[in-house]
Amino acid sequence: MIDIIIQNYEKTKKEILVDYDKDSFFENWQENETWEVSFDVMKTKNNSYTFDLIDYESSILWDGQEFIIKAMTSSAQGQSVSKSVIATHVYYTIQDGYQYDEVTGKKSINELLSHIFKAGSRGFSWEVIDGNKKFITVEQENFGNANYLKLIEEILSDYDAVVIPDNRHLTFIPRSEFGMKTEEQIRYKYNTDSVKFDIDTYSLKTQIKGIGKKKEDETYYFSPITYTSPESEKWGIRVQDPVEDERYTISGNMSERLKKDLQDYPSISGTVTLKWTINPKKGDLVPFIYEPLNIKTYIQIVGIKCFPMIPNKPPEVTLSNTRKTMTAILAMLAKKGVI
Template sequence: MTLRYRVLLVIQLLLVFHLSILTSQVVTVMKRDGTLNEPLQSLIKPTFNVSWENNSTYQITFTAYSDNSIAYALLVSENIITWQGQQFVIKQSVPNYSGRYNTVAITATHIYLDVRKIFQHNKKDGTLTYSVSDVLSFYLSNNSFGYSFDVKGNFAKKQITDLGGNNAFDGLSQIISTWPEAYIYPDNKKIVVYDKDSFATNLGNRLGYGYNSDNVAITYDSTSIINQLTVISTKKDDGSVYFQPHVVKDDTSISEYGVWDGGDFSDEIFHDVSAADTAAKAKFVTEPAISITLDYLDTDVPIPGEVRRLEILDTGFVTNVMVMSYSYYPLDQTQKPSITLNSNAKTVLDFQRSNKQQLNQAKQNSAALAKAINDASAKLNVISQDGIWYKYGGEDVTTD
């Protein structure tokens, strides 16, 4: 390979690289039927916001000004915005006319949310056992809208009562309520359900208060604690029971937070008392939830499910957390992303540990302050045998 050829190759690679960067920053708007697809030149960049929340919302919002272009004319409901390869369907288009300066405010949701177009008229009556894949297949197989699905990770089969008779988005909601550990994340019309191990991605990055994050708010919420349940057996055909009602509890959680009774637990698939108790304990929420929201001072794109080491060194709070939602302005680096991080048992334990460190430090400071006050008081009230009162910090005063 000649030197000239190598130089040309490097130049070509650099051009491809820069073109890919520029292309990834282009916002396009397409007619719903795909007949027109235009770059949106009139986008007001500081207004362009991308927000995502796990198993909840995924949308973009922005404002554009009228430039009499085809792209601007396409900013109407149900047309499609494309950003970094992902499609978002315009759901709200709000024109504004002021001072001869015409604009339109757009809200577009990710195209996977339009899965509600698919309606499953069939209904599987009764309580049956399903896998996550079974539920997805029931709603999405052979649909006419181009949606597909995949499952990453391992999920135990669970029972669902009266599945169907609603749309496919309700089916996704059913998955979340039945398997709370599931994470739904789409790639356009491909809907992927992950377990936590499959969704979490640790890239070795960290979040440090005062380093690359600011305005850190920690919400410590104990309203969902359940540490005690009464396990009740289903009845046999003759009316008898497999085992007697009894209470299962988590003593560690109770000693820390008191008794939080979740009521009765009963499931007809359990005839063995040990299996029933194990299933009941799986319903426990033994620790308060922690949600951490912060402003991110770097400009890299937030990654859903990314695991980072969070450090608040002022308090000794160091733990691993996962990105569960974000809001950022990719076309305006002066506006910093806002990130919400997950709660898990280890995060709670790390938070408690840092609280105990602060409490111990406060106790030490309090003890030191009390000692200093006692020492000062002793100095202020010393009377010598010759009748002299030594006034601490001032001149001696002679008494008669």
């Protein structure tokens, strides 16, 4: 069993945590969204020193990675004092950096990352691995004037990339090269009896307007443009909130942004409940077989919530909710009359 080590904010003291609620401990990773650990602990004679180290901005060192306590609830009942902790991976502290300068033009992912960190590394290092040359240059307008995390999220979207943090070292790879194809299948009546697809049309829209930058004389560089999806023939006109972004001075770039931002398809996510522990890795493609709905395909793991302190408790797995994969599954569900 891996030890949990608590380190104070000043990084002058650290100690192994004991007497915490092992059943409460979990690690949760969701691709490009979150990576956190959480647990509950009550102060005892054995852990009183370590308990006092648990505070906002203190570090939790777990499985070779550093997490920073960002949310904590302290409570007391009689003589008993306890804390409930949520600690986010140190990668997310990158949002504390800000790049004010902007760049425009055709840029590679390396050029944009260099631009971000030109304002200061904040202790982070980075590399781009693209052996198959999947990354292309992308036309950028006024890239900058935002915190580091927001700018990296723009890069992940524009270049279809995934960032893999290892403490403060960031590796960027094409999404298509993330994860391995494995034969450790998820199959109905084998290691799961429960498959759940959440499908809703709350956010389904078919039309969106884009408004770019104004000149000094208060006229626009280009007239506001409206993009209407071909899906409007099926769903009618449903208007999404407009994009108002002063980074855009070229209408063609705004058009591409609108096509990317418009959610003209139902929101779909899939989860499975497993019967026993498997060892999926982040981004792995696993055979997903569910005979009642005639689903047989490789599908990517984009989220894992695991409970490493509870022997043999299976992880909760989130399956790919990319448009390509889930649209195909939606078609299968419709064919079966499920929706």
